[in-house]
Amino acid sequence: xxxxxxxxxxxxxxxxxxxxxxxxxxxxxxxxxxxxxxxxxxxxxxxxxxxxxxxxxxxxxxxxxxxxxxxxxxxxxxxxxxxxxxxxxxxxxxxxxxxxxxxxxxxxxxxxxxxxxxxxxxxxxxxxxxxxxxxxxxxxxxxxxxxxxxxxxxxxxxxxxxxxxxxxxxxxxxxxxxxxxxxxxxxxxxxxxxxxxxxxxxxxxxxxxxxxxxxxxxxxxxxxxxxxxxxxxxxxxxxxxxxxxxxxxxxxxxxxxxxxxxxxxxxxxxxxxxxxxxxxxxxxxxxxxxxxxxxxxxxxxxxxxxxxxxxxxxxxxxxxxxxxxxxxxxxxxxxxxxxxxxxxxxxxxxxxxxxxxxxx
Numbered sequence: 001x002x003x004x005x006x007x008x009x010x011x012x013x014x015x016x017x018x019x020x021x022x023x024x025x026x027x028x029x030x031x032x033x034x035x036x037x038x039x040x041x042x043x044x045x046x047x048x049x050x051x052x053x054x055x056x057x058x059x060x061x062x063x064x065x066x067x068x069x070x071x072x073x074x075x076x077x078x079x080x081x082x083x084x085x086x087x088x089x090x091x092x093x094x095x096x097x098x099x100x101x102x103x104x105x106x107x108x109x110x111x112x113x114x115x116x117x118x119x120x121x122x123x124x125x126x127x128x129x130x131x132x133x134x135x136x137x138x139x140x141x142x143x144x145x146x147x148x149x150x151x152x153x154x155x156x157x158x159x160x161x162x163x164x165x166x167x168x169x170x171x172x173x174x175x176x177x178x179x180x181x182x183x184x185x186x187x188x189x190x191x192x193x194x195x196x197x198x199x200x201x202x203x204x205x206x207x208x209x210x211x212x213x214x215x216x217x218x219x220x221x222x223x224x225x226x227x228x229x230x231x232x233x234x235x236x237x238x239x240x241x242x243x244x245x246x247x248x249x250x251x252x253x254x255x256x257x258x259x260x261x262x263x264x265x266x267x268x269x270x271x272x273x274x275x276x277x278x279x280x281x282x283x284x285x286x287x288x289x290x291x292x293x294x295x296x297x298x299x300x301x302x303x304x305x306x307x308x309x310x311x312x313x314x315x316x317x318x319x320x321x322x323x324x325x326x327x328x329x330x331x332x333x334x335x336x337x338x339x340x341x342x343x344x345x346x347x348x349x350x351x352x353x354x355x356x357x358x359x360x
Contacts, residue, residue, distance in 0.1 A: 007031045011041030011189030013199035013214075024053065025198070041189040044196065052195035052228040054169060057090050060216045064166065067200060067211055068094045073158045075100045076131070077167035077176060080109055080138075081236060082330040083122070084353045085221050086168050087129040100157055101126055101133045102150060102165075104172035107140040108236040109274075113359050115146075121358050141175035151180065154205065162209045169194035169215025170223060170235075170330065177212040180205055188212060192232035194223050220351040222258070222331050227306055234258075234302045234331055236276040242359075243273045245283050252289040254282040257300035259328050259352070260293065260312055260345035262286050270337035274359070278302060279332065312345040316352050323360060327353040335360060 007016050014025040016036055021028070025038040043049035055063070068074065068091055078086030080103050103122055106115070119136045126133050135153045139146030154163060165173045174188040174197055181187075181203050189196050197214045204210070217224055223231045234256060245253055247263040253271060254260045256279040263269060264286075273281050280300055284292060292299060297307050320326065320336045326344065327333040335357045336342075344352050 007036065008199065009038040009041055010035040010186055011037045012197050013201040014038060035186060044189055044191045052193045053198060054195040054217050055214050060214065061090055063199060064091060064213055067164050072162045072164045073100060075102055075163060075165045077102045077104060077165055077171045077173045079171045080105050082168065083125060084327060085218055085329045086171060087126065087131065088218055089166065090216050096131045098134055099131055100153060101136050103138045104176060105140060106138045106145055107143045108238065108240055110239060110242065125355060141172055141179045144179065147179050158208050164211045164213065166213055167215060169217050171215060173212055173215065177203060192235060193228040220349060222328060222350050225347050225350055226309065230302060230306055234276055234279055238277065240274050241277060243281055245271050247271060250286045252284050252286045254289060254292060255279060255332050257293065257296035257303050258331060260289055261334065262343040263340060265340055269340045272335040273332060275332035310347050312347060314346050314348045316344040316346065318342050318344060318354060320354060323357040325355050325357050327355060329353065
């Protein structure tokens with residue numbers, strides 16, 4: 001048997017085929033056997049392979065739009081380390097009203113910051129972007145933090161409707177779905193790389209039918225411009241330790257070789273860097289920054305073996321107020337402690353954001 005209409009992978013939801021091993025979502029078995037997992041999901045699960053397969057915007061809209069055309073509860077799942085891109089949903093016109101917002105990866109932000117304070121800051125940012133959240137729930141699938149609160153909130157707001165989980169790739173939707181489904185279910189495939197889930201996958205939660213969905217992405221997102229292995233290696237996997245630096249006039253911070261911040265002006269200004277522990281930070285004179293970046297493959301561990309990454313040729317000039325963040329979504333954010341002007345050097349095509357400080 002070479003094809004079976006509608007047979008999908010139990011891990012990523014993709015339509016399966018057994019005709020060509022070199023093509024996506026191959027299985028070396030007859031397709032009338034069940035359950036089946038594609039070879040890509042097996043490599044991810046058993047060999048920790050990095051195998052992203054991001055959907056273009058039109059494919060995403062075609063897949064998810066019909067689900068949202070029904071009377072459903074929409075759950076926006078966003079990564080606390082990449083909030084801004086989550087709020088740029090291609091289907092935002094449909095989803096902005098009456099949405100339940102779930103912020104994942106609470107465990108990577110400092111425990112010293114209260115959930116109440118984080119929720120307050122997050123609600124402000126979400127509402128500024130035009131969304132109308134029914135509730136804000138902070139959780140961590142890895143630590144099982146907040147999942148009982150989420151179940152309760154889903155029960156209150158779903159009111160008998162189906163539930164659709166949406167969000168950008170890499171936000172943790174499938175990990176969260178696995179926790180909600182419980183230990184007895186065959187887990188959906190998860191990966192440190194973005195773009196694992198390929199099609200909507202249904203599961204039951206009490207009286208509700210829920211849908212885990214593929215993530216959306218943007219060409220302006222750092223994950224769209226870097227090798228998947230670099231992005232996976234630089235994504236925080238444990239609690240971040242904030243690092244504080246004071247910059248004088250004509251001094252520079254280089255974070256992981258992927259963002260450079262030049263400061264010019266009187267007095268000293270403090271900057272607090274929030275990034276994964278293995279992302280190194282260099283403070284140097286601005287006059288030496290170019291020389292350091294020429295050696296970034298050897299100076300910055302996360303870039304070792306990746307000499308094909310574009311130079312930081314894009315410059316963004318910012319006037320930043322005290323207690324604002326400079327954000328490179330999914331990679332780092334930098335809290336500014338005093339009003340100052342900065343020049344940000346970053347990869348071409350990538351957007352650098354500014355927002356009210358998430359912490360502090």
